[in-house]
Amino acid sequence: MSDDIHHEAWRDRVAPDLLDAVRQGDVPEVLRWLDDGRPANWQDSEGCSLVFLAVYHRQWAVIDSLLARGASVDLPDRRGWTPLFWAAFNGHADIVSFLIGRGANPDVRTEDEEWPLFWAVFKGHTSVVRHLLLGGAKRDQLDGDGHDVLWLARTLGRQDIVAILEGPRARRTNRPLPENSDGTI
Incomplete structure (x- = not known):
């Protein structure tokens, strides 16, 4: 791309x-x-x-x-990419923020079931991840294999993004906290 x-x-x-x-x-x-x-x-x-x-x-x-x-603001191109999707994929946090402020859907999906937050996490665009989440992007969307973006961030070793996804806002959404190896939270 x-x-x-x-x-x-x-x-x-x-x-x-x-x-x-x-x-x-x-x-x-x-x-x-x-x-x-x-x-x-x-x-x-x-x-x-x-x-x-x-x-x-x-x-x-x-x-x-x-x-x-x-x-x-959400008119997709032939690949199914909206302007917000393109901005998230390419790491343009200023554009992501602007488009969300104009009503862009942060959870739009392509025919291939890709979405902006997935690509921002995958490519390590930390500031884009923040803007998408502040704009209402859902953390719990799953890819075709049943994985969410937190799994993806952990798998790729993107600790800064893991911290964002596990931050205080995640706890307010009633997501269960991960258990430590000894069973404590």
Whole structure:
């Protein structure tokens, strides 16, 4: 997987001027295109939306403008990745925080049953894990083999993430505390 978006795929169905406006954060120009009939949820042949492109370029005002015009913050691409999923996978905590603040679903799953918190734990993106949990991501989702993210963090030796997942907030959710080898908690 890559931290890149295939911009050449965008050129098949949309004016390059609109794409440039999104990349450059030119809100008035983006809104002009929407007023001229371009749908806020437009996607290219790979399923990348205008919101996805704006997220990639960290154009916060463009994202807010698109959302105000009815664009979905959770519109997936052909792989089933939403902008939040992409940001979590690539370790962009600032984007994760921004998107959750705009209503992105932290527990969205792809057809392959992948989800943002799983990939953040797998890749060791500690700050992304924190933002996802603060945004309401469920710790108890299971992968196809019946494992949760705490198991994954322990297995990969990601002690900082284990501490986060076992922290005080985990105890408030009535998760049983792990027993020591002598049976005590």
